[in-house]
Amino acid sequence: LPLTAGANDVELVITDDRGERRTIAFSTFSDGNMLAAGKSEWALSGGIGSYLIDGEREYRPEDYLASGFFRYGATDGLTVETQAKGDTHVIESGMGVLMATAFGSWGLHGAASSSDLGVGFAANVNWDLVNVRGLFGTWRPERESLRLSAEYRSTQFRTPGEFATTASGILYPQTPYWLRLSGSYSVPIAWGATASVAARYQFADPEQFVLSPLVVEGDRYGADVTLSSPLGRALSA
Numbered sequence: 001l002p003l004t005a006g007a008n009d010v011e012l013v014i015t016d017d018r019g020e021r022r023t024i025a026f027s028t029f030s031d032g033n034m035l036a037a038g039k040s041e042w043a044l045s046g047g048i049g050s051y052l053i054d055g056e057r058e059y060r061p062e063d064y065l066a067s068g069f070f071r072y073g074a075t076d077g078l079t080v081e082t083q084a085k086g087d088t089h090v091i092e093s094g095m096g097v098l099m100a101t102a103f104g105s106w107g108l109h110g111a112a113s114s115s116d117l118g119v120g121f122a123a124n125v126n127w128d129l130v131n132v133r134g135l136f137g138t139w140r141p142e143r144e145s146l147r148l149s150a151e152y153r154s155t156q157f158r159t160p161g162e163f164a165t166t167a168s169g170i171l172y173p174q175t176p177y178w179l180r181l182s183g184s185y186s187v188p189i190a191w192g193a194t195a196s197v198a199a200r201y202q203f204a205d206p207e208q209f210v211l212s213p214l215v216v217e218g219d220r221y222g223a224d225v226t227l228s229s230p231l232g233r234a235l236s237a
Contacts, residue, residue, distance in 0.1 A: 034098055034105075035073030044068040049087065049161065053168040060167065063088055065160055077101070083111075087160040090115045094122075104129040113158050117209055120157030125150050144187045151180045155207045165211045175216045176208035193229035 012024040035041065049063035067085030074080055077100040084093035094111025107126035112119060129146040155178070165174070182200035189195050202220040230236045 034077075034079045034100060035071060037073050037075050040070065040072045042068070042070040049163060049167075051164045051167040053170070058168075060163070063163060067160075085160050087163070090158045090160045090162065092158070092160055111157075113156070115156075115158045117158060118156045120154045122151070122153045122157045124152070144185070146183075146185050148183045149181075153178055153205070153208075155205055156209075158209065162211060171212050171214050173214040173216050174210045174212045175202065175220060176205045176210055177202045177220075178205040178208070179203040189227075191229065193227055196226040196228075197224070198226070199223040 014022045014024070016022075044066075045068070046064070046066035049060045049065055050057050051060075052058070065085070065087045067083070069081060069083035071079060071081040079098040080095070081098070082093070082095045084091075086092060090113055092111055092113040094109060096107065096109030099106045099108075105128045107124075107128075110121070110123045112121050126149045127147070129144075131143045131145065133143055165172070180200065180202045182198070184196060184198035186194055186196035200222055204217060204219050206217065228236060
């Protein structure tokens with residue numbers, strides 16, 4: 001069945017050899033990142049670390065990087081994946097699952113890293129209700145979307161390629177955190193416009209390793225309200 005991302009209202013009309021008809025109606029969720037049962041995809045890559053300075057790409061021959069991942073569709077509603085990457089300073093690997101259920105699509109991922117700081121861990125959880133009708137009441141016929149996510153990082157968790165943070169000599173502020181919560185809700189409104197509300201809260205981790213001397217201390221939070229509307233086939237505001 002050609003399913004779109006998010007919620008799909010499916011109606012099956014079954015006719016047997018005696019001409020009797022039976023109708024089954026249900027809703028199902030699908031995610032564009034999921035694979036069909038038995039399908040797989042993978043990738044391997046490697047190279048030399050680089051960064052941009054004054055519009056030119058500079059390479060660091062002493063810093064090698066490699067990464068790879070493998071994803072497999074265990075069922076039409078469950079995709080599993082594993083990944084690994086590393087450089088001369090950090091090795092990181094992890095596993096995850098993506099599930100389509102009657103209550104939306106879920107993403108669960110975990111990872112561990114090994115470096116000179118020791119072993120660290122990270123995990124994130126995503127829950128998406130996309131293209132849903134009547135999320136906050138059956139009176140609303142428009143399609144709505146709700147997305148929630150949480151990301152955790154231990155103090156010792158590091159990621160390969162961190163050297164690029166300060167390699168160019170331009171020092172950007174870093175915002176170390178141990179937990180980040182975020183969510184968004186969008187709904188079409190009048191005259192083809194769409195309204196979106198998003199919010200996030202980040203819990204600071206003052207003990208986390210940073211490469212830049214510029215560190216934003218304390219918790220951070222924010223919220224956004226966005227209105228968008230198409231002005232034609234090739235223009236939106």
